[in-house]
Amino acid sequence: MAHPTESVSLQDKNYFLVRRLHSLLGLVPVGAFLCVHLLTNATILAPGEAGGEFQKSIERIHALGPLLVPVEVVFIFLPLLFHSLLGFQIVFNSQSNAQQYRYGSNLRYTAQRTTGILAFLFIFYHIWQMHWFGKPVGGGAFELHGAAGAATGAMTTAVAIQQAWWIAPVYAIGVLSCVFHLANGLWTSLITWGITIRPESQRVAGYVCAAFGLVLAIAGMGALSGFRTFDVKSPPPVVTDGHADVTSHGH
Numbered sequence: 001m002a003h004p005t006e007s008v009s010l011q012d013k014n015y016f017l018v019r020r021l022h023s024l025l026g027l028v029p030v031g032a033f034l035c036v037h038l039l040t041n042a043t044i045l046a047p048g049e050a051g052g053e054f055q056k057s058i059e060r061i062h063a064l065g066p067l068l069v070p071v072e073v074v075f076i077f078l079p080l081l082f083h084s085l086l087g088f089q090i091v092f093n094s095q096s097n098a099q100q101y102r103y104g105s106n107l108r109y110t111a112q113r114t115t116g117i118l119a120f121l122f123i124f125y126h127i128w129q130m131h132w133f134g135k136p137v138g139g140g141a142f143e144l145h146g147a148a149g150a151a152t153g154a155m156t157t158a159v160a161i162q163q164a165w166w167i168a169p170v171y172a173i174g175v176l177s178c179v180f181h182l183a184n185g186l187w188t189s190l191i192t193w194g195i196t197i198r199p200e201s202q203r204v205a206g207y208v209c210a211a212f213g214l215v216l217a218i219a220g221m222g223a224l225s226g227f228r229t230f231d232v233k234s235p236p237p238v239v240t241d242g243h244a245d246v247t248s249h250g251h
């Protein structure tokens with residue numbers, strides 16, 4: 001698979017392995033994180049105390065305490081960064097994807113690239129907006145606990161999403177782009193990894209991946225509508241178990 005240009009020839013040596021790593025990281029951990037994250041966010045719709053289940057889910061993650069940042073960096077940010085950087089390299093270097101055209105329609109391949117770019121823009125904005133990493137530059141709206149240990153996870157997320165009319169539509173586009181990208185990527189990765197070889201098995205896998213994408217899209221849109229309509233004026237419940245404050249990072 002020699003490339004005619006010198007600029008890519010160096011990378012060609014390990015290109016196969018690099019592409020496999022790109023594919024793997026898109027599935028695990030990044031794809032797995034997306035599933036867990038959207039399902040966690042969908043707990044905003046759980047019955048009972050408003051936002052109570054969502055608060056509990058995030059508290060379980062924050063229970064990692066000082067390990068939270070290293071875990072986030074190693075299992076989310078670095079794999080996402082590698083997948084994104086190589087993703088951009090693939091998008092802007094059309095020579096390196098010629099092999100893929102055999103596997104699917106050009107339309108889907110173009111959609112995979114477009115949603116990758118949209119996903120990147122959305123995730124960048126989203127992390128700035130929610131994660132405390134964004135605090136020094138005016139973001140970092142999410143707070144798990146407020147004064148006196150009040151449970152403010154759902155409230156601060158909802159306030160951030162309801163802050164301006166355009167944020168929810170941006171989220172809808174971002175979430176759906178990520179979900180399409182993962183579901184379609186799952187389908188192509190089954191080919192990449194030699195699991196679906198015959199057209200018949202690729203057709204069946206197509207249905208399975210579409211169903212998977214639909215379920216995830218419903219979870220994501222459900223979560224979004226839950227935060228979009230969350231009553232941000234009601235006072236947040238105070239956490240009384242005494243442990244809640246320990247895992248909080250930002251106040």
Ligand code: HEM
Pocket residue numbers: 034037041058072076123126127130131132142157171174175178220221223224227
């Ligand atoms: C309904 C849509 C979404 C909502 C309500 C939402 C909410 C949140 C919140 C509240 C945080 C901060 C959590 C914390 O600091 O502990 C967060 C972090 C994050 N979100 Fe989302 N998110 C949504 C969609 C997405 C999508 C589609 C992605 C794409 C991969 C994504 C990726 C991330 C990442 C990478 C972080 C930082 C890591 C972490 O804190 O867990 N989010 N999100």
Ligand code: HEM
Pocket residue numbers: 019022023024025026027030031032034083084085086087088090091097100112113116117119120121178181182184185186188189190192193
């Ligand atoms: C929500 C975060 C993301 C997830 C879950 C994800 C997941 C995946 C998966 C599973 C694949 C299929 C790999 C294969 O065919 O073997 C893929 C492919 C791809 N991703 Fe992502 N990705 C994400 C974000 C991004 C970003 C931010 C970019 C940046 C442009 C990107 C660019 C690409 C490209 C270009 C491909 C096609 C690669 C190829 O032709 O082999 N992805 N992604």
